[in-house]
Amino acid sequence: MPSSSNSNLPNVLLGVNIDHIATIRNARGVHYPDPLTAADIAEAHGADGITAHLREDRRHIKDADIRELRRRVKTRLNLEMANTEEMVALAEAIRPDMVTLVPERRQEVTTEGGLDVITHKEALGRSIQRLTAVNVPVSLFVDPDLAQIQACADLKVPYIELHTGQYCEAFEAGVGVQDALNALHTAALEAQRLGMKLNAGHGLHYGNVRPILELPGLIELNIGHSIIAEAVFIGLGPAVSKMKSILVEHSPQKTENSV
Numbered sequence: 001m002p003s004s005s006n007s008n009l010p011n012v013l014l015g016v017n018i019d020h021i022a023t024i025r026n027a028r029g030v031h032y033p034d035p036l037t038a039a040d041i042a043e044a045h046g047a048d049g050i051t052a053h054l055r056e057d058r059r060h061i062k063d064a065d066i067r068e069l070r071r072r073v074k075t076r077l078n079l080e081m082a083n084t085e086e087m088v089a090l091a092e093a094i095r096p097d098m099v100t101l102v103p104e105r106r107q108e109v110t111t112e113g114g115l116d117v118i119t120h121k122e123a124l125g126r127s128i129q130r131l132t133a134v135n136v137p138v139s140l141f142v143d144p145d146l147a148q149i150q151a152c153a154d155l156k157v158p159y160i161e162l163h164t165g166q167y168c169e170a171f172e173a174g175v176g177v178q179d180a181l182n183a184l185h186t187a188a189l190e191a192q193r194l195g196m197k198l199n200a201g202h203g204l205h206y207g208n209v210r211p212i213l214e215l216p217g218l219i220e221l222n223i224g225h226s227i228i229a230e231a232v233f234i235g236l237g238p239a240v241s242k243m244k245s246i247l248v249e250h251s252p253q254k255t256e257n258s259v
Contacts, residue, residue, distance in 0.1 A: 011251040012213050013048035014244050015078055015201075017224025022052075022060035035065050036072055038236060043075050045237040046244035049097070051222045053080035054087065056104060063090070070094045078222065080141075083120065088127045092134050099131055100161055100199075100222075102141040114143035114163040117151040125155050139199060144187035153194035160191055161199040161222065164212060168203030181211055188215040206230070206243065210250045221247065 021038040025031065039050045050073045052061045069077055076097040081087040082104035091099050101124065103115050117124060117140055128138045139159035142148045143166070152160050167180035184200070191198050198217045205226035212221065223243060230239040 012218050012247050013220040014046065014240075014247050015049040015051045015076075015199075015220050015222040016042040016047040016227060016240055016243075017051040017053070017080075017201075017222055018042065018228075019053050019060045019224055020228040022062070022065060026060060035061065036068050039069060039073055041236045042240045043073070045240040047075060047240055049073075049076035049078055049220065051078040051080060051100075051224065053102070054090070056082055056084065056086070066090070066094060066096075070096060078139075083115075083124055083127050088130055091131060091136060095134055095136055098137050098139060098159070100139040100141055100159075101127065113165065114141055114145070114148065117142060117148050117155070121151055121155065128155055128157060144183040146187065146190050149187055149190050149194065149196075152191075153196060157196065159197045159199060159219075161201060162187055162191075162215075163202050164200050164204055165202045167212070168205075168208055171208040184212070184215055188217055192217040206246065209243070209246060213247065213251050 018035045018038045021033050021035040025033055025035070035052070042050060050069060052066060052069060054061050054063065054066050066079060078098045078100055079091055079094070079096040080100045080102050081091065083101050101115060103113060115124070124140070131138050137159065138157050139161050140152045140157050141161045141163060142152060143163050149160060162184055164184065167177070167184060170176040170180040188198055197219050198215065199220045199222060200212060200215060200218060201222035204212060204221060204223050209221065209223070212218070227239045227243055230242065
């Protein structure tokens with residue numbers, strides 16, 4: 001895979017997804033562990049942003065969580081959500097620092113793929129216009145597919161987030177890893193060419209994240225499940241710090257003025 005061309009950019013940023021703190025809370029129908037406290041701890045230990053996915057079925061994060069996170073987060077709040085009237089209206093009211101539109105199916109355990117921007121271009125365009133009108137930047141969560149990335153550019157979104165799930169599955173299986181990385185690299189270059197900023201995420205953990213840091217133009221990784229899983233053993237603060245250290249030490253674009 002070609003080397004990264006972003007040698008003058010700061011380190012890749014870490015967005016910590018706190019959904020699964022809320023999953024644990026909701027399993028017993030109690031008020032703890034509190035995802036707001038999790039956000040505080042993550043920020044104190046190096047998180048550059050907090051990500052939360054408000055699902056239509058409210059299986060983890062709740063509306064009240066998002067409202068309090070908007071008030072409390074000191075870095076940046078990235079609200080992941082489906083492209084529905086209910087969610088767009090909520091985002092218009094709350095005005096997070098970013099909205100990432102993701103596909104959503106009730107029966108899935110977690111988000112299983114990227115948006116079909118080509119098929120849903122008109123509906124996505126309407127929501128993007130509404131959110132842009134209230135100064136909320138929009139990112140579209142997509143697979144590393146060049147046609148989908150072109151559709152994102154047609155909608156004039158400032159960001160895309162590449163779905164890294166296929167790479168993570170290949171990494172675990174030990175088969176097709178380089179092909180998956182090459183697809184992500186090609187997609188990242190296309191996003192750069194089309195003038196969009198690049199984030200990435202899904203399935204990343206301490207063992208597989210380093211090659212993703214080589215993606216050209218990469219600004220931020222959104223990572224949740226693996227950090228929360230590690231926190232079971234070493235605590236949330238150290239788990240966040242551990243991931244942040246990897247990003248700082250292995251980002252190929254590290255400079256003296258790094259974030």
